[in-house]
Amino acid sequence: MNKILKIGDYKIKQSHKVRLSDYDPADTGPFKDRQEALSKLALDIEKLIELQEKFYASNRFSLLIILQGMDSAGKDSLIKHVLSGLNPQGVEVHSFKQPSAEELEHDFLWRYVRKLPSKGRIGIFNRSYYEEVLVCRVHPELIKKENLPQDHYKEKFWEKRFETINQFERYLVENGFLIVKFFLHLSKKEQDKRLAERIEREDKQWKISLSDLLEREHFKDYLLAYEQMLEHTTTSESCWYILPADHKWYSQLLAASILVELMEGLKLDYPRLKEEEKEKLKALFYGKSRSQH
Numbered sequence: 001m002n003k004i005l006k007i008g009d010y011k012i013k014q015s016h017k018v019r020l021s022d023y024d025p026a027d028t029g030p031f032k033d034r035q036e037a038l039s040k041l042a043l044d045i046e047k048l049i050e051l052q053e054k055f056y057a058s059n060r061f062s063l064l065i066i067l068q069g070m071d072s073a074g075k076d077s078l079i080k081h082v083l084s085g086l087n088p089q090g091v092e093v094h095s096f097k098q099p100s101a102e103e104l105e106h107d108f109l110w111r112y113v114r115k116l117p118s119k120g121r122i123g124i125f126n127r128s129y130y131e132e133v134l135v136c137r138v139h140p141e142l143i144k145k146e147n148l149p150q151d152h153y154k155e156k157f158w159e160k161r162f163e164t165i166n167q168f169e170r171y172l173v174e175n176g177f178l179i180v181k182f183f184l185h186l187s188k189k190e191q192d193k194r195l196a197e198r199i200e201r202e203d204k205q206w207k208i209s210l211s212d213l214l215e216r217e218h219f220k221d222y223l224l225a226y227e228q229m230l231e232h233t234t235t236s237e238s239c240w241y242i243l244p245a246d247h248k249w250y251s252q253l254l255a256a257s258i259l260v261e262l263m264e265g266l267k268l269d270y271p272r273l274k275e276e277e278k279e280k281l282k283a284l285f286y287g288k289s290r291s292q293h
Helices: 034-058 075-083 129-133 140-146 156-176 190-202 212-217 219-233 248-265 275-291
Strands: 062-069 091-095 122-126 176-183 240-242
Touching: 034 075, 062 075, 075 122, 075 176, 075 248, 129 156, 129 219, 156 176, 156 219, 156 240, 156 275, 176 219, 176 248, 190 212, 219 240, 240 248
Parallel strands: 062 122, 062 176, 091 122, 176 240
Antiparallel strands: none
16 A cells, blocks of 8 residues: 655745644654655655756756754755765765854855755755854854844844845746755654764764754754744745654655655656757768778
């Protein structure tokens, strides 16, 4: 019996109030466990590989995949298990840490613009310019480092920053970009479990730092910041999907299904030679082949 994923249930509607408490981080949709979902995930990944080849060959669009989520929400795992099978010639993954001194000398979008994918390519931002309305909102002292002419404590600062992001993405879409934004929604209980595992297991200790544990104390503040971000930056051009992240296999399955649906909707095919060009190539190839024998 085929399981049907209701992708629309995870898509944020424009101008709707967002309450993350309405979304269950442990949701697994119609699947009881990982084993039930494996065959569909494998099929979707196979489809993605074929679709990416056509996407690359057609050279018409750029795809930007944005991943946001709390520490240990599964962003790296999603990239590894869903997207690592794609042709590396057409995929770029960028992780963004704290901005450097050079980056702080520019506007907040500058460092992200430099890493945008070209036509035919897929760019994955593991964290993105949305950190500017998440980390910087939870820690507003970071804004001072940007040396802005306006005071970030003034009214509507964050609303203006949301609008700047929306305008930026609108510009990208008008220039051939497809933007897919995934928020991996993780519960506090599951985050604590994963962080504890990183502390205890030697093969995972490299993934954790003191700052991760300090940020854990701001979990509720981040939830509020995420709600505001999701509500104000879902647009008709680029919407957010909330992926339940307590079960990594389900967030991976959802992401793969959403990407397949998006890329199938483009109805792309391999570029075809015009008959005149084809005949010229045949004449040149077969003519040379005969002359060599």
